[in-house]
Amino acid sequence: MWVRVACEPVSRPEGHVIEGVIKDLSVVRAAQGEVRRLSNRLSTTLEELTDAFFSLDKQWHFTFVNHETERVLQRPRDEIIGKEIWEAFPKLRGTAFEAGYRQAVESQRKVTFEAYYPPRHAWFETTVYPSEEGLTVYCRDVSERKIAEEEVQRLAFYDPLTGLANRRLLIDRLKHSLARLRRQQRCAALLLIDLDNFKLLNDTAGHDRGDALLREVATRLRQSVRSSDTVARIGGDEFVVLVELQTRSGEVSARRAASVADKVLRAMCVPFPLTDLLHHASASVGVTLLDGTINDVGEALRQADLAMYQSKSRGRNAVSFYDPGMQAAVAExxxxxxxxxxxxxxxxxxxxxxxxxxxxxxxxxxxxxxxxxxxxxxxxxxxxxxxxxxxxxxxxxxxxxxxxxxxxxxxxxxxxxxxxxxxxxxxxxxxxxxxxxxxxxxxxxxxxxxxxxxxxxxxxxxxxxxxxxxxxxxxxxxxxxxxxxxxxxxxxxxxxxxxxxxxxxxxxxxxxxxxxxxxxxxxxxxxxxxxxxxxxxxxxxxxxxxxxxxxxxxxxxxxxxxxxxxxxxxxxxxxxxxxxxxxxxxxxxxxxxxx
Ligand SMILES: Nc1nc2c(ncn2[C@@H]2O[C@@H]3COP(=O)(O)O[C@H]4[C@@H](O)[C@H](n5cnc6c(=O)[nH]c(N)nc65)O[C@@H]4COP(=O)(O)O[C@H]3[C@H]2O)c(=O)[nH]1
Incomplete structure (x- = not known):
């Protein structure tokens, strides 16, 4: 049993005596032991967490970092404890992390967000808890999930061979584009590009070379337009480019569209080095102008397709613009x-x-x-x-x-x-x-x-x-x-x-x-x-x-x-x-x- 004894000498008429008080401290001691045990267990648990956990005081100084935090931040704790977070990690400034921490402080509410941390090339799901001392921050590495999500997204919307948008994504972008053009009364051009004699290369030189050609075509098409334009692969050797022309007038738009199409055509005529052979290719290009009067994605693609066939029948390696008379020629x-x-x-x-x-x-x-x-x-x-x-x-x-x-x-x-x-x-x-x-x-x-x-x-x-x-x-x-x-x-x-x-x-x-x-x-x-x-x-x-x-x-x-x-x-x-x-x-x- 733990007791506290307090005594003192006291002078009395009958002589000197010692008076004392004995207090049973068992309950207090037991409680203190329990607090210590719990605190140790908490520290061990926080240390052993596979997620990063750290706390900051109200002046943004680190007061605790666990082992995973040291690993993520790549700094030992004695180098950062007591340091201000922005001073120790200036790259965090202006990022989603800073925004999240400050929001938690200001709102005094828990804030959860996902953000990419470039120094570790990783994504973290971060939860920030405001407390009386400052903040506690809990970061979970969710990179694997993010990669899986991105892969799902990529497979659903991008062509695996070339990395270009697939038909689905193109249709989606085209839909938005048609609506925007109508609102803003602006023009865009839709180019359908079909490689000439691609089947021949595939059948005679092999699919590996065919694939290599398609990848290189994708690269050249991307280089022929602005990064904000959409380049898609919608079939074996069929590509589509959607170009925003930033113009209102039909005539200027047609001229700009023709110049983009010409650039594409020229890019296709530069010989393609395919491992051991230099392949000479060409393309047939069909162009339709989207001026806000077309509402239907299918109709826009059909027009570009008809124009492309017109280029084929003109002997290939050509650009043709859609015009309604073309349809009769195709039927014929x-x-x-x-x-x-x-x-x-x-x-x-x-x-x-x-x-x-x-x-x-x-x-x-x-x-x-x-x-x-x-x-x-x-x-x-x-x-x-x-x-x-x-x-x-x-x-x-x-x-x-x-x-x-x-x-x-x-x-x-x-x-x-x-x-x-x-x-x-x-x-x-x-x-x-x-x-x-x-x-x-x-x-x-x-x-x-x-x-x-x-x-x-x-x-x-x-x-x-x-x-x-x-x-x-x-x-x-x-x-x-x-x-x-x-x-x-x-x-x-x-x-x-x-x-x-x-x-x-x-x-x-x-x-x-x-x-x-x-x-x-x-x-x-x-x-x-x-x-x-x-x-x-x-x-x-x-x-x-x-x-x-x-x-x-x-x-x-x-x-x-x-x-x-x-x-x-x-x-x-x-x-x-x-x-x-x-x-x-x-x-x-x-x-x-x-x-
Ligand atoms: N203005 C003018 N034209 C002349 C004159 N002399 C001949 N021609 C025409 O010029 C074309 C010559 O054939 P090509 O250059 O091989 O051009 C041929 C050839 O590329 C293709 N072609 C014709 N027959 C065959 C064939 O059996 N197989 C293949 N793959 N292509 C063929 O069709 C093209 C056109 O043939 P055609 O209409 O018969 O037209 C022929 C001929 O009728 C002349 O003095 N003045």
Whole structure:
């Protein structure tokens, strides 16, 4: 038992005595022990907490910090106890933490908030309790939960491959944007961007390269617009850019939208380095202006989509603006696609042959040109239906049919006296060339039709060559080894690099008819033609001028050194029967222009 004894000497008449008081302290002592025990337990508990806990006095000085606080703040407690929090951690100033602590002091109420603490790269859920001494602060690291939440958010609204907004987020932003434009009477532009021939790259170069291209396209699109604009990926190779134009007038908006679209187009034309290959891409862009009159997100996207298809049908690598008439054109395109399959089956396609002549006017060969005789629409130009056939994949069966028919024809001609050296130029589309079995298909066709390989000249366009140059060269060389020749169509209109030209096994460059057309009036065109001829000569390559319509053009071309020609002057493309009967063609040059 604990007692308190107090005694004192007292003088009494009877003598000196000692008086004392004894007080039982058991209860007090027990209570003090309990307080100490509880306090120790509390300290141990606070120390062992996996969350940071600290207290501050009214002057913002640390009065207690637990072990986790030391870890989070990365300072031992003896360095911070007694220090003012803003002095010890100046980076907390102006943050959500300071705002939360002050709010708790001012309101004298508990405050809870979540905030990011950059020095630890972590998120904390913080609860601040005001007390008589000052504040106690309790911080829980919730970074893992935050990351999980962000991941859920990312998966729901962003494209995992490129990190761009997905269709869902785009639609949401577009909805808000349409409402805002209406309110503010301002304009925005919606651009739909579709990569040209992306499927081809994916199928031939592999999905890894396809993915790498999409990621790089995303980066370039982001760089082409302001960070406040939305860039989204809404399908395999389909991207959308929503650009706020900050303009009211339709005309200025259209000009600004065109300049953004142009920037996008140019960004897509810069070659893409994809690990071991340099990929040349292009895009078809459709633009619709949002001027507050469109309320419906679906309608806005549909308009941009129609405009994009317009770019595709203009030969790709182009920008088109939506206009209502476009819809009819698209409907017609879809109808033609359907008719095409049936047309192939029932033989509505025909080949016409246009003569190619040498400088003496001798017919040395022909170019096979495809014709479609549609039962309702009459003759349809290949310039209209070839892009549709390429897009739908019908070009494969159509191209095989062309190759076979043309090879059979040249084999027939070669059996005729005086035509033993005839050649046949056949147009090959990118979709055909990219097929892994292209070389095999050509060789099998030559074999089946008994056409000598050196009678066949495959015509490739300049832009097609640049696509996957190594694959193209390998295929060209494999065929060249058997004697098949190659002509480069529309030469001078693309972006051929001289180094490529040297590597490619080319027999003939075809000077594009646009240069021939203006040859007489335009000195620049004459200079280009002359340069092409000199270049080809120095590389040991032949040259043929296409689109020769007049005697003057023919004379001029001869003067510039051209020795082979094709054009209406020597003959229109005609069916095989008519071609063979035009015996006068050999003498046509100079004296007898074609009818
Ligand atoms: N203004 C003018 N034009 C002339 C003259 N001489 C010929 N042409 C036209 O010029 C085009 C030459 O064919 P291309 O450049 O290979 O251009 C061809 C070719 O790229 C494509 N094409 C035609 N047939 C086929 C085919 O079987 N397969 C593929 N993939 N494409 C084809 O369609 C394009 C257009 O063919 P066409 O309409 O037949 O148009 C032909 C021909 O009719 C002339 O003196 N003046």
């Amino acid at each position: 395109r879809v109808a033609l696609q359907g008719d095409m399959l049936r047309g192939i089956e029932v033989g509505q396609f025909h080949l016409h042959y246009q003569p190619q002549v040498d400088e003496h006017g001798n017919v040395t060969g022909a170019e096979a040109l495809l014709r479609w005789q549609h039962p309702q629409r009459g003759w349809i130009s290949p310039a209209t239906f070839i892009p549709i056939a390429e897009e739908s994949g019908h070009i494969i069966s159509l191209g095989n049919w062309v190759l076979e028919t043309a090879c059979r024809q040249v084999a027939d001609w070669r059996r005729m006296p005086g035509r033993e050296r005839m050649t046949m130029a056949v147009n090959v589309s990118a979709v055909q060339l990219r097929r892994p079995d292209f070389v095999q298909t050509v060789m099998q066709t030559l074999c089946a039709t008994e056409a000598p390989p050196d009678s066949l000249r495959l015509e490739l366009t300049e832009s097609l060559l640049l696509h996957d140059i190594d694959d193209t060269i390998a295929k060209m060389e494999a065929l060249r080894a058997h004697g098949v020749g190659f002509e480069i169509d529309d030469f001078g209109t693309g972006y051929s690099s001289l180094s490529y030209l040297k590597r490619l096994p080319i027999n003939v460059l075809k000077i594009d008819r646009t240069f021939v057309r203006d040859l007489l009036e335009n000195d620049r065109d004459a200079a280009i033609v002359h340069t092409i001829i000199t270049l080809a000569d120095s590389l040991g390559i032949g040259v043929i001028a296409e689109g020769v319509e007049t005697k003057e053009q023919y004379d001029d071309l001869q003067r510039l050194g051209c020795r082979a020609f094709q054009g209406y002057l020597f003959g229109y493309p005609v069916p095989a029967g008519e071609f063979c009967t035009r015996k006068d063609l050999e003498a046509a040059c100079g004296a007898v222009p074609a009818a």
